[in-house]
Amino acid sequence: MTRATLLTITAPTGTPAEGDAGFALADFDAPQVRITDLSVTRGDGVFETIAVIDGHPQALEPHLARLAHSAQLLDLPEPAAAVWREAVAAGVRDYRERNGEAGSGELFAKLIYTRGVEGSGRPSGWIFVDEGEDFSAQRRGIRVVTLDRGLRHDVAESAPWLLAGAKTLSYAVNRAAQREAVRRGADDVIFLSSDGYALEGPTSNVILLADGVVRTPQTDQGILAGTTQAAVFAFFEERGLATEYREITADELRDADALWLVSSVRMAAPVTDLDGREYPVDAELTAELNRYLLSRTE
Amino acid sequence: MTRATLLTITAPTGTPAEGDAGFALADFDAPQVRITDLSVTRGDGVFETIAVIDGHPQALEPHLARLAHSAQLLDLPEPAAAVWREAVAAGVRDYRERNGEAGSGELFAKLIYTRGVEGSGRPSGWIFVDEGEDFSAQRRGIRVVTLDRGLRHDVAESAPWLLAGAKTLSYAVNRAAQREAVRRGADDVIFLSSDGYALEGPTSNVILLADGVVRTPQTDQGILAGTTQAAVFAFFEERGLATEYREITADELRDADALWLVSSVRMAAPVTDLDGREYPVDAELTAELNRYLLSRTE
Structure with missing residues (x-):
């Protein structure tokens, strides 16, 4: 069984501090979201799902641009593209290293960017990488x-x-x-x-x-x-x-x-x-x- | 500063096992929700917010009935009213015990019932109790x-x-x-x-x-x-x-x-x-x- 990779985006909107990548590996199987995160209570956030084929995130820049556009429509601060871009690459790398052969097929990276914990004024972000479903039947009809x-x-x-x-x-x-x-x-x-x-x-x-x-x-x-x-x-x-x-x-x-x-x-x-x-x-x-x-x- | 009470509803749809209340106290300040819970990724769940005045949850039964109605509209399994009812009472009791004087004013209990972690087929549930905002200005106009x-x-x-x-x-x-x-x-x-x-x-x-x-x-x-x-x-x-x-x-x-x-x-x-x-x-x-x-x- 493959194991998904989860990253917490610690600096979803800004330049990370010196020596900090702006994201960190997290435990996919453990709870990561507080109950008052507005994603949970209000569906208040945006997302993107990016196909990753043989380790290559597809149409990464259009996806990042659309994430920023969705954020703008919701009056969320602009996501820091550089941080999210690096985090996708790091997530894919981690997934493939840990899952060997199983990491070489069709994966996806899901980017989740929320208004954050209510009252905090700080958006939350996560990315997870996992293998896609088998869509072969749907690709036939x-x-x-x-x-x-x-x-x-x-x-x-x-x-x-x-x-x-x-x-x-x-x-x-x-x-x-x-x-x-x-x-x-x-x-x-x-x-x-x-x-x-x-x-x-x-x-x-x-x-x-x-x-x-x-x-x-x-x-x-x-x-x-x-x-x-x-x-x-x-x-x-x-x-x-x-x-x-x-x-x-x-x-x-x-x-x-x-x-x-x-x-x-x-x-x-x-x-x-x-x-x-x-x-x-x-x-x-x-x-x-x-x-x-x-x-x-x- | 008051401290909110959080309960995880461990048996949101069914009769709890012997000796299990169907809910358990959880740490409000710690993450409790997995990133793949469909509440996070799809806003896929229902909720109720109930006023609690001097320890009395107001209109509890109509709120529980509406939670069940919302769940039905979303094709979610019927929530177990007895478990949710008891959990509200337990949450309010815990909040008031821990917060003393501050627990005697206007509180609210928020009930969150979701389709659960994607692929698990098991709904998730939480209740948290906290003090309400000061609405005195809005009650004037x-x-x-x-x-x-x-x-x-x-x-x-x-x-x-x-x-x-x-x-x-x-x-x-x-x-x-x-x-x-x-x-x-x-x-x-x-x-x-x-x-x-x-x-x-x-x-x-x-x-x-x-x-x-x-x-x-x-x-x-x-x-x-x-x-x-x-x-x-x-x-x-x-x-x-x-x-x-x-x-x-x-x-x-x-x-x-x-x-x-x-x-x-x-x-x-x-x-x-x-x-x-x-x-x-x-x-x-x-x-x-x-x-x-x-x-x-x-």
Whole structure:
């Protein structure tokens, strides 16, 4: 059995003192979070999950930039990128040293940055590194349902306090939506806005192929700008296909020729069924796409 | 300085083993939560905050019932009411024994019930008891702004996966709304539905007096059924006023003769200003209401 690595980020927002790295190894199996940390009591913080393939954290800089963007949307102090970057590297190194052969496959690093213990005024931070689930079945095909996200597509602009587009620790709704999908006999969800636009999955971005163009919902609609989605666009562009960010209606989504949900650790999961309508899966193309995504070394 | 009491709920869902109370004292100042507890990573759990006045937990049974209702909305196993009830009493007893004189004022007990450490399949639970903030200024008057909650008023029924009406640990939006209120020079928020109905505050219920009737937005609109709101209705009914649950439009809210935000620990805070419109405060009535709320012994 492999053993996860946990780091406490002791200087999540600032330059560490001389001789201090700004992070320290901690015991993954022991409690590390105080009950009054606002992550526990209010889901008040942000996170990132980064794939680590053969020891290389993928899209590390876009993930760190998104962590900072989410923090800004929550009025949290800017995370110190240098500290978090070094901590990811140290966490991966430790995991691989301790786990030998088992450390050479698909890992992930989860970055958690919270408003800290209530009343302390000091944010908390942790990173843990562990091996990913086996997503091989999902990389061959998933069944998806659409669910109403309840919010208009333009809510990030009109009501920023709703935190649409921030990757917060308040993910209870995302988890409830995934349970609803399972109740409906599906594996995952594509959220629709209350005014009928396709948005994103609870933990993924949506890619569709239609009219020979590869599209994803434009990210000013309270959608997380996907780090993997950007790599998927690069893959298709290298193959000569046009790519496009734009508003996509629920009807356009359903009329697509092919659909994928893409995310940092699962990579690309082709949709075989959306709300009961079947989609053909080009298994070879998807396998090639996943090989491309898994081969990224930065 | 007083010292908070923390209890770990060792049997949050079941009958404890013979000789085990189902809860145990823990060190409030030490970390108690694992980093992979889903409360930390996903805000995936529910909570209650109960006022404790002169050693009496107020509205304990309604709070326990609401904890169970929230848990049900999140597909969590039913919490074992007997264990949680005993644990609240034990926590209050311990706090008062250790803090002497300081334990005889206004305390609160916070109940936290989570989906547990990811992969364990076992929920986690904690209760902590501490003294409340000094709310005396807020009990004399608060400035409030309305903010769009982004969701239609009927979303609890049409989209239960959005968890409207569940008191979840995913409160980042509630906190962001309160920061937005401060940016606007106010103290607190009344959320409006996207279709123009008054809902609730981020941590309170809304009470309005209009046409000689005391009203609150009806609770099938994804609003938490307020334990304090129920006591406020009892107070006014004892004084011969009619009370009513109904849909209240934003215009009706603004046209009210008087407004209060009510919650379990702050009690009743009269609104002096809503979106820049001033409201007269009947200081004597509000003081009497708060004495009533603070005098409840069950």
